[in-house]
Amino acid sequence: MNRAVILRGILGAVLLIGAWEFSVRFFALPQWILPPPSGILATAWSGRAALLPAAAMTAYEALSGYAIGAVLGVGLAMLLALAAPLRAVLLPMVVAVNSIPVAAYAPLALLWFGTGALSKIIMVAFIVGFTVFLNALDGLTRVDPAAIALLRSFGAGRLRLLWTLRLPAALPSIATGLRISTVRAMIVTLVTEMLGSQLGLGWTIFQAVLLIDFLQVWAAILVASIISLLFFGVVSAIERRVVFWR
Amino acid sequence: MTATKLSISGVGKNFGAVRALDRVDLDIAPGEFVTLIGPSGCGKSTLFNMLAGLLEPDAGGTILLDGKPGKLLGRTAFMPQRDLLLPWRNVLDNALLPCEIEGLPRAETRARAEKMAVDFGLRGFEKHFPQQLSGGMRQRVALMRTFMFERDLMLLDEPFGALDALTRSMMQRWLLDIWARYRRTIIFITHDIDEAIFLADRVVVMSARPGRIKLDRRIELPRPRDAHLLTAPEFTAIKRELLDAVEEESLKSFSA
Ligand SMILES: Nc1ncnc2c1ncn2[C@@H]1O[C@H](COP(=O)(O)OP(=O)(O)OP(=O)(O)O)[C@@H](O)[C@H]1O
Ligand SMILES: [Mg+2]
Numbered sequence: 001m002n003r004a005v006i007l008r009g010i011l012g013a014v015l016l017i018g019a020w021e022f023s024v025r026f027f028a029l030p031q032w033i034l035p036p037p038s039g040i041l042a043t044a045w046s047g048r049a050a051l052l053p054a055a056a057m058t059a060y061e062a063l064s065g066y067a068i069g070a071v072l073g074v075g076l077a078m079l080l081a082l083a084a085p086l087r088a089v090l091l092p093m094v095v096a097v098n099s100i101p102v103a104a105y106a107p108l109a110l111l112w113f114g115t116g117a118l119s120k121i122i123m124v125a126f127i128v129g130f131t132v133f134l135n136a137l138d139g140l141t142r143v144d145p146a147a148i149a150l151l152r153s154f155g156a157g158r159l160r161l162l163w164t165l166r167l168p169a170a171l172p173s174i175a176t177g178l179r180i181s182t183v184r185a186m187i188v189t190l191v192t193e194m195l196g197s198q199l200g201l202g203w204t205i206f207q208a209v210l211l212i213d214f215l216q217v218w219a220a221i222l223v224a225s226i227i228s229l230l231f232f233g234v235v236s237a238i239e240r241r242v243v244f245w246r
Numbered sequence: 247m248t249a250t251k252l253s254i255s256g257v258g259k260n261f262g263a264v265r266a267l268d269r270v271d272l273d274i275a276p277g278e279f280v281t282l283i284g285p286s287g288c289g290k291s292t293l294f295n296m297l298a299g300l301l302e303p304d305a306g307g308t309i310l311l312d313g314k315p316g317k318l319l320g321r322t323a324f325m326p327q328r329d330l331l332l333p334w335r336n337v338l339d340n341a342l343l344p345c346e347i348e349g350l351p352r353a354e355t356r357a358r359a360e361k362m363a364v365d366f367g368l369r370g371f372e373k374h375f376p377q378q379l380s381g382g383m384r385q386r387v388a389l390m391r392t393f394m395f396e397r398d399l400m401l402l403d404e405p406f407g408a409l410d411a412l413t414r415s416m417m418q419r420w421l422l423d424i425w426a427r428y429r430r431t432i433i434f435i436t437h438d439i440d441e442a443i444f445l446a447d448r449v450v451v452m453s454a455r456p457g458r459i460k461l462d463r464r465i466e467l468p469r470p471r472d473a474h475l476l477t478a479p480e481f482t483a484i485k486r487e488l489l490d491a492v493e494e495e496s497l498k499s500f501s502a
Binding site for chain 2: 151152153154155156160164168169171
């Protein structure tokens with residue numbers, strides 16, 4: 001990304017926040033509809049002692065689940081890329097399970113794995129795993145047949161094809177899956193936290209709503225958004241490095 | 247009896263109801279440069295796929311390499327119609343692909359590739375990626391990759407098909423030079439009669455689908471050959487003869 005794009009992005013954000021601040025003040029909106037950005041920032045700053053541990057917990061859950069899900073997703077996809085018959089049996093099932101909305105599983109995860117970090121990590125790993133798996137498998141199996149023929153003519157076997165051709169050819173798809181998964185990981189963490197936990201930004205938001213403390217709600221949303229943006233940004237930057245040929 | 251590098255007899259291929267290749271019989275001597283010409287869809291690439299061991303001939307056909315039957319996969323150096331360079335590998339690593347698959351020692355093959363890159367006009371471009379190369383250069387990388395796979399028999403499927411006329415004639419002379427230096431047996435598919443004659447010891451003309459050998463013409467023109475040959479009377483005479491054969495088949499494949 002070049003500097004102009006970044007500058008334009010920052011300019012846009014500043015304009016948006018300025019407009020937000022102005023309209024809240026101008027129309028004298030009540031806090032429960034929309035508090036001003038200045039108020040949100042002030043609340044975030046004064047409440048940092050409580051927000052930081054919550055943010056750390058949320059980030060920990062999201063990142064651990066993400067890492068586990070990514071490894072499992074790519075690993076399983078590689079396995080199935082080698083075994084076409086198994087793929088034909090398993091894939092429809094995977095797609096079916098994947099199309100059920102996340103929130104539906106969350107209460108079960110809490111029931112089975114408790115209200116600690118484990119339930120969130122497992123939920124995230126599950127969602128990220130599916131996303132990455134489906135993208136990776138698509139990339140691994142959609143390789144130019146002529147390129148496969150070429151490598152076979154050099155004497156390449158299945159494993160060699162997987163390592164030398166399929167995996168690098170699938171990197172763009174895998175990277176796309178990983179990029180989409182960053183935001184999903186954050187959403188799932190927050191939602192599962194809201195349903196039951198002792199610490200985390202989702203929990204902070206839920207508590208603040210019960211206490212009708214809307215500035216606190218927005219402060220937690222602000223912190224969660226920052227984490228999410230950073231996460232997305234870092235993964236996108238790595239993607240541009242690794243998939244340099246696209 | 248002269249030794250035969252490759253002996254093809256009664257080789258045919260059906261794709262479902264489509265008879266792509268009829269019965270092909272062809273013997274090729276070691277070190278020979280044979281060009282294969284014929285209308286589009288007559289089964290040239292199909293024949294190559296069988297010679298490379300990627301496709302089985304229909305029952306009744308036999309392919310003997312060095313007089314022996316058996317698995318062909320990995321025994322011929324095959325260059326497909328598209329260059330198929332891997333975009334995540336630089337020039338040298340693309341050329342090293344077959345050696346890597348064979349499991350040859352890396353340092354040695356690397357040194358060999360670096361030397362070969364000079365012959366292939368790729369010096370200074372070793373670290374470039376395919377996206378950064380011109381069409382002619384990409385084709386040279388693909389050819390070099392084929393040469394790095396050290397097999398006596400090379401199958402080149404329209405290697406210069408996508409190049410402009412100027413680059414193409416330069417590449418032809420260059421290929422003859424390389425061939426003289428590395429001494430391999432080459433079968434070369436082309437759609438260009440000039441190219442077929444200019445390069446070959448023998449031009450083999452195939453019929454419209456289902457492909458058969460229609461004409462097998464030995465080219466006795468002296469070597470080394472240069473661009474002036476294209477306008478020499480003995481060249482034009484051969485060209486007329488081949489043109490008649492090719493034209494007839496092209497018309498057939500058109501009206502079919
Ligand atoms: N895998 C396949 N399945 C079905 N039909 C095929 C297959 N491969 C080739 N064919 C058919 O066989 C015929 C010969 O194809 P082939 O690619 O060998 O022709 P070609 O002589 O190389 O043509 P061109 O000069 O255009 O490259 C064509 O009609 C093609 O449609
Ligand atoms: Mg072809």
